[in-house]
Amino acid sequence: MDAPTTDDAPDDGDRPVRGVSRRGLLGLVSAGAAGLAAGAAGGVALASTSPLTAGAPQTTTTYPFYGEHQSGITTPAQDRLHFAAFTVSASLDRAGLIELLSDWTAAAARLTAGLDVSEDGALGGPDIAPPDDTGEALDLPPSGLTITFGFGPTLFTGQDGVDRFGIAARRPPGLERLPRFAGDALRPEWSDGDLCIQACADDPQVAVHAIRNLSRIAFGRASVAWSQLGFGRTSSTSTAQKTPRNLFGFKDGTANLKLEDRSAVDEWVWAGGEDVDWMRGGSYLVTRKIRMIIEVWDRQQRLEQERVIGRSKGEGAPLSGGTEFSEPDFATTGAAGEPLIDPTSHVRRAHPSNVGGIRLLRRGYNYVDGSDPLGTLDAGLFFISFQRSVGNFVAVQEAIATDALAEYLKHIGSAVFAVPPGARENEYIGRRLFES
Amino acid sequence: MSRRLLAALSGGGLIALALTGCVPNTPTDDAAALSVSITDDTCAVSADAASAGAVTFTLSNEGTDVNEFEILAEDKLRIVGEKENVAPGQTVGYVAQLPAGTYFTACKFQQVGAPVGLAEFTVSGESAAISDDEQELTDAAVTNYVAYIRSQVGELIPAVQSFTDAYAAGDDDLARSLFASTRVFYERVEPTAEAFGDLDPKIDFREVDAVADGLDWTGFHRIEKDLWPPAPGALNSDGSDATVDWAPSTAEQRTAFADGLVADVAELHDLVTDDAFTVSLGDISNGAIALLDEVASGKITGEEDWWSGTDLTDFAANVQGAKVAFGNVEDIAIAHGEDGAALVDDITTQFAALETLLAEYGSIEDGFVAYGELDDGDKKELSDAVNALAEPLSRLTSTVLGVS
Numbered sequence: 001m002d003a004p005t006t007d008d009a010p011d012d013g014d015r016p017v018r019g020v021s022r023r024g025l026l027g028l029v030s031a032g033a034a035g036l037a038a039g040a041a042g043g044v045a046l047a048s049t050s051p052l053t054a055g056a057p058q059t060t061t062t063y064p065f066y067g068e069h070q071s072g073i074t075t076p077a078q079d080r081l082h083f084a085a086f087t088v089s090a091s092l093d094r095a096g097l098i099e100l101l102s103d104w105t106a107a108a109a110r111l112t113a114g115l116d117v118s119e120d121g122a123l124g125g126p127d128i129a130p131p132d133d134t135g136e137a138l139d140l141p142p143s144g145l146t147i148t149f150g151f152g153p154t155l156f157t158g159q160d161g162v163d164r165f166g167i168a169a170r171r172p173p174g175l176e177r178l179p180r181f182a183g184d185a186l187r188p189e190w191s192d193g194d195l196c197i198q199a200c201a202d203d204p205q206v207a208v209h210a211i212r213n214l215s216r217i218a219f220g221r222a223s224v225a226w227s228q229l230g231f232g233r234t235s236s237t238s239t240a241q242k243t244p245r246n247l248f249g250f251k252d253g254t255a256n257l258k259l260e261d262r263s264a265v266d267e268w269v270w271a272g273g274e275d276v277d278w279m280r281g282g283s284y285l286v287t288r289k290i291r292m293i294i295e296v297w298d299r300q301q302r303l304e305q306e307r308v309i310g311r312s313k314g315e316g317a318p319l320s321g322g323t324e325f326s327e328p329d330f331a332t333t334g335a336a337g338e339p340l341i342d343p344t345s346h347v348r349r350a351h352p353s354n355v356g357g358i359r360l361l362r363r364g365y366n367y368v369d370g371s372d373p374l375g376t377l378d379a380g381l382f383f384i385s386f387q388r389s390v391g392n393f394v395a396v397q398e399a400i401a402t403d404a405l406a407e408y409l410k411h412i413g414s415a416v417f418a419v420p421p422g423a424r425e426n427e428y429i430g431r432r433l434f435e436s
Numbered sequence: 437m438s439r440r441l442l443a444a445l446s447g448g449g450l451i452a453l454a455l456t457g458c459v460p461n462t463p464t465d466d467a468a469a470l471s472v473s474i475t476d477d478t479c480a481v482s483a484d485a486a487s488a489g490a491v492t493f494t495l496s497n498e499g500t501d502v503n504e505f506e507i508l509a510e511d512k513l514r515i516v517g518e519k520e521n522v523a524p525g526q527t528v529g530y531v532a533q534l535p536a537g538t539y540f541t542a543c544k545f546q547q548v549g550a551p552v553g554l555a556e557f558t559v560s561g562e563s564a565a566i567s568d569d570e571q572e573l574t575d576a577a578v579t580n581y582v583a584y585i586r587s588q589v590g591e592l593i594p595a596v597q598s599f600t601d602a603y604a605a606g607d608d609d610l611a612r613s614l615f616a617s618t619r620v621f622y623e624r625v626e627p628t629a630e631a632f633g634d635l636d637p638k639i640d641f642r643e644v645d646a647v648a649d650g651l652d653w654t655g656f657h658r659i660e661k662d663l664w665p666p667a668p669g670a671l672n673s674d675g676s677d678a679t680v681d682w683a684p685s686t687a688e689q690r691t692a693f694a695d696g697l698v699a700d701v702a703e704l705h706d707l708v709t710d711d712a713f714t715v716s717l718g719d720i721s722n723g724a725i726a727l728l729d730e731v732a733s734g735k736i737t738g739e740e741d742w743w744s745g746t747d748l749t750d751f752a753a754n755v756q757g758a759k760v761a762f763g764n765v766e767d768i769a770i771a772h773g774e775d776g777a778a779l780v781d782d783i784t785t786q787f788a789a790l791e792t793l794l795a796e797y798g799s800i801e802d803g804f805v806a807y808g809e810l811d812d813g814d815k816k817e818l819s820d821a822v823n824a825l826a827e828p829l830s831r832l833t834s835t836v837l838g839v840s
Contacts, residue, residue, distance in 0.1 A: 089820065091789060128718070129834035220786060220824030223816070 059202050061144040065109040067422040069281055070429070072146030073269065073361065073386050074259040076238040078200040081230030081365040081382065082207040083287065084215065085193025085415055086222040088155065094165045094434070100221045102428040104149065104197075104214055114142030117213040134216070137209035145201040147210055149429045150285050150417030153177055155194045170433060172276050174390045175418050178286070182401040183411055190289045190413025193225050198285070198384070200363075204231065226413075228289065230365025230382045237363060243316060243324065247292055247366050247379055248408070250309050251316035254324055255351075257361040268359045271388050278432035281421030283386040286393045289367075289413030292380040297408045308404040310347030318347060342404060349403040350396060358392045360385040380409070390416055469529070472541070474522065475499045479543035479553025488536045488561040494529055497522045504547050506587065507532055508540040512554065513624070514760040515583040520547060534559045548590035548705070570771065574717050577764045581720045582713065584760055585625050589705045592621035596701045600694035603659050606687070612663050616746035619656060620800055622701075623753035624760070627726040628715075629704055638700045642739065643682070644674045654696050657741075662690065664743035673739040717765060721833040724761035727754040728826040736819050738807045748804035751818075752794050759787050762829065765836045776835045779828055786825035793821050 063071045088097065107117045116122050122135035156171035158164055177192065199210040208229070215224050234246045235253030239260050246252040257264055266272075271279045297305070302313055310328065311318055318328035319340045328347055332340045341348050352359055363386060368379040387393050393416075400406070420430040469492040473480040476499040497503050501524060507517040516539065517532040536559050542551030595618040602611035622629065622640065630636045637646070639655045646653035662685045666678035685693060707713060715723075734740045735751040762783060769776040798804035810818075 089824070126834040128837060130830045216827065219820075219827040220782075223820040223823065 059141045059143045061202075062113055062142040063144060063146050065105075065112045065147065065423075066425050066427075069270065069283075070148045070419060070422045071112070072148035072198055072200050073283055073363070073419070074237055074265055075144075075146050075200070076241055076259070077233040077235055077363055078144045078146070078207075079202045079231065079233055080200065080204040080207050081233075081384075082199045082204070082211040082227065083230070083382065083384070084197050084199075084211045084227035085152070085225045085287075086195040086197070086215075086218065087225045088194045088222045089220060092164075092221050094167075096221055097165050098428065098434055100218060101149075101430050103217050105423055105428040107214060107217055108147040108149075108210075108429075111210050111213065112142070112145050112147055114145070117217075134209065134212055136212075137206050140203055140206055140209075143201040143203040143206040145199065145206050145210060147214070148198040148200075148285075148419060150196040150198070150419040151175075151430065151433070152193045152195065152415065152417050154192065167433060170276060170278065172271075172279055172284075172418055175284070175416065176390065178390070178397075178414050178416055179394060181397050181411065183406050183409065184414070185410050185412055186414050187412050189226055190228075191226075192415050193417070195222055196285070196287075196415065196417045204229070228287075228367060228382050228413075230367050232366040234364045234366055234381060234383075235362040237361065246381055247294065247368075248297055248305070248309070250305075250311060250313060251324065252364075252381075253362055254311075254316055257359055264359065265361070267388075268392070269361050269386050269388055275389075278430075279418060279420065283361075283388060283419045284390050284393070285417045285419050286383075286385050286387070286390070287413065287415045287417075288381075288383040288397075288411055290381045290383055291378070291410040291412050293408045293410065294377045294379055307342050308345060308408070310341045310345030319345075344402075344404040346400060346403050346405040349400045355396050355399050358387075358395055360387045360393060360396060386419070469494050471496065472505055472543075473498060474503050474505065474543050476501065476503075476545045477552055479505070479541065479555070481541050481555060481557065484556060485558045485560065486534065488534060488559050490531050491534050491559070492529060492531050493519075494527060495519060495522050496527045497524050499524055499545065501546050504544045505530065506542050506544060506551065506583075507534070507557070508542060508551070508554075509763060510538045510540075511756070511760070511763075512540050512551075513584070513756060514763045515580050515587060517580070518583045520583075536560050536562075544587070544590065547586075547709075549594045550591055551587075570768070573768050573771065577717060577720060577768060578715060581715055581761065581764045582708075584764075585628050585708050585715075588621045588625045589701070589708050592618070592701050593705055595621060596697055600659070600697055603663065604690050604694040606690070608663050611659070612744070615656075615660060615663065615744055616741075616749035616803065617800070619746075619750060620753040622656075623730075623750045624757035626730060626754070626757070627723040628708065630726075631719075632704065632707055635700060635704055635707075639697065639704070642673070642742065644672055644676075647681075654693055655700070656697065657743075658685075658693050659697070660741065660743050662693075664745075666743065673742045717768070717836055718833055720761050721765050721836045724758040724765075724832060725826065725829050727758040727761070728822060728829055730754050732819070732822050732826060736815060736822065738810075738815075741807070745806035745808050746804070747807040748794070748797055749800055752800050752804065755787075755790060755794065756800075758829070762787070762832065765832065769832060769835045772835055772838055779831060779835050782828040783825065783832065786821070786828065790818075790821040790825050793818060 063075055065071065092100070110117060116124075116133040116137075118132040120132045122131045122133040122138055125131055153171070153175050155165065155167070156163075156175070157168045163169075197211060197214055199207040199214075201207040201210070211227060233244055235256045236243050237256060237259055239258050243251040243254050257268060259265060269283050271282050271284070273280065275282075300308070306312055306319060316324040318326055319342075320326075320329035320332040321340070328341055328351065330339060330341050330343075330348055330351070330353070334340050348354060362384070364381050364383040366379070367382045368377060370378055372378045385393060420433060423429045423431065470486065471482040472493050472495045473482075474495060474497045481493070493505065495505050503522050503524075504518055504520040505522065506515055508514065509516050516534070517530075519528065519530040522528060539557040539559060540551075540554050541557045542554045545552055595614070599611060599614040599618040602608075602614060626636070626640070629639065637649065637651055637655075640657065641649075641651065641653065641655060642657050643653055643661065661682065665684055666682075668679070670678040672678050731751050731754045735747045735754065738745075738747050740750050741747045766780050766783075769780050794804075797810075
């Protein structure tokens with residue numbers, strides 16, 4: 001269970017599990033039974049990666065849950081996502097919220113190590129009790145699971161303006177619902193949330209198992225407001241990964257921040273001294289559910305598709321020339337004096353040179369939610385980005401909201417969360433928000 | 437005696453031993469016997485209060501047929517003690533062990549139908565240790581739960597008679613007004629009926645289930661569709677055309693469906709009043725979660741009472757039934773130590789939260805808003821509360837049976 005090279009603080013993957021609350025104890029831990037490790041046989045390569053995911057981590061990979069930063073941010077993007085936003089229950093108080101975070105932390109530390117959610121797990125409890133663990137990840141390898149927790153603006157001050165948890169004064173100044181952008185068609189069923197959990201893994205069932213069990217632990221304290229499955233990462237977050245393609249058929253994330261570029265990551269991802277104390281080492285997570293108007297896009301001539309994006313469809317090279325990783329040159333013009341990269345193209349509008357140098361760490365996934373009643377693909381991009389301030393995202397989104405690509409997109413969901421720094425062992429996620 | 441058990445029992449839990457054969461008949465000196473004067477339509481207890489501990493009643497049946505005396509918990513549903521088969525002209529003694537609390541006394545003429553002479557009865561003072569025998573607790577739980585099932589099915593019979601009489605006579609307004617309230621008695625004990633195999637399908641199957649199982653569709657929901665006939669173009673809960681393979685019942689069919697339902701609930705009553713009928717402790721706690729599962733899978737989706745929209749009444753009755761089952765075994769859970777006590781606390785809290793939420797939409801007595809008036813946000817709130825309760829409730833059986 002060695003951790004691969006990541007930016008996370010070096011940590012021994014094999015660690016004792018912190019105790020869970022009295023309430024969690026009822027469900028999670030009963031005395032006696034030996035812990036069951038679901039497929040956690042370390043060191044044995046159980047599966048080879050498919051050609052499609054070349055460069056992705058081996059499925060026996062585990063990432064440490066505890067560390068300076070939460071995992072699942074600069075961790076090399078896994079292939080699958082289950083993301084869930086939660087609403088805290090009306091009866092939850094500060095102690096209950098801390099207890100929930102403690103229970104989630106203990107469970108997440110086990111799950112990311114490839115273990116069942118509790119010691120009794122799926123099979124070890126009384127045979128006349130419902131199993132603690134739902135069991136669908138038995139026999140599956142850890143699959144590089146990461147679990148990342150975030151706090152929405154409404155956790156700090158409820159919809160009713162009430163400071164339920166005594167943390168309103170500690171809300172990061174920038175943590176606010178995103179402003180309205182051109183082209184927004186937001187639906188409440190895909191937007192906002194008091195809490196969020198991002199589960200990423202190379203096996204979709206492992207990611208679903210994590211969200212399912214964490215949701216179950218939360219019953220009565222928080223309930224899922226909405227959740228999203230994603231497949232096919234649309235960004236690379238490591239230079240070791242190949243650039244994947246989004247559902248428009250284009251490489252996506254070529255110019256993304258990569259974990260190997262530590263100074264850029266420090267500059268653009270992690271909240272620093274300018275932020276409230278408890279957020280230092282944390283980040284801000286934005287989700288945008290972006291429906292693609294797939295059928296219309298598919299009818300566009302390839303040249304038009306490339307003009308809209310600003311890159312070639314095959315290689316992914318900027319239209320100004322070179323290879324995928326060549327810097328786009330927006331000054332290069334064609335025979336008629338027109339810029340080779342259209343000024344309204346997605347690449348041009350989103351480029352750091354157009355947005356004051358800002359860079360985001362993108363970590364989104366393709367989604368297909370089946371088809372809609374018209375028979376068109378209900379599909380698109382579940383955009384996720386991490387940045388050191390929400391304002392950075394807003395600046396970039398304002399720049400691209402009316403680019404040439406926007407015609408083929410509909411933003412139907414939007415949420416923003418403060419992702420606290422990583423927890424140390426024997427500490428729960430977000431402790432510094434409540435106790436420092 | 438187990439220290440834990442003692443602590444649990446003196447903690448205000450409600451234990452009543454109705455097994456007359458097992459109860460030590462040793463009332464304290466100052467606990468004078470109370471007399472209960474029973475007629476066919478009255479049930480007069482000589483006092484409305486007593487001291488905690490062994491309470492002795494002297495029952496005199498001055499009526500014309502067999503009667504029974506019941507002591508109900510504050511919810512007026514859960515039976516904490518009863519004396520059955522009091523014959524006309526008979527005078528018998530009965531001792532109930534009652535900790536401090538609020539109760540209701542009642543009689544039941546011919547041992548079916550609604551409680552007669554329901555009256556509040558207050559027990560106060562220090563509760564003495566009642567039992568040091570877990571087997572006795574278990575026996576009491578089983579006895580009282582069986583009595584509760586019998587009382588609910590006993591109330592179902594006259595309710596179904598009135599309901600089906602109105603339906604068969606074509607008095608649809610009256611029948612519609614009785615539909616939800618009649619079903620309450622059934623929904624409170626539904627897992628018991630389900631245990632009898634073919635009875636529940638005949639009494640309570642929805643059209644889509646009957647069709648899927650190839651059964652003749654009878655019972656409450658068959659009648660419901662006649663009383664709330666589908667508008668042209670209306671769909672069944674599975675999206676099929678509501679008027680395909682369905683037509684309003686003729687007068688003869690109405691009579692047949694009415695008689696069939698009366699016969700089926702009579703058969704259910706015969707089964708649960710059979711001397712051999714009993715339940716296990718696990719049946720009781722599993723019954724509690726089964727009722728919540730009914731809510732989560734049928735009522736939350738609004739598929740149960742598709743035409744009448746009275747799902748919330750069923751919902752509330754299921755919750756009441758689950759709470760009664762839980763109430764019958766909670767002291768046993770508490771007796772199993774800290775984890776059991778914490779589980780009981782959690783379940784109690786979540787029952788209260790769900791009841792508070794349900795009360796926003798009405799009550800069993802006054803009726804609930806039609807389920808169609810709830811929006812998705814309302815339904816999610818209810819669903820969250822059901823999940824919050826069902827999760828700890830699903831661990832009750834292993835706790836009660838002492839398996840960890």
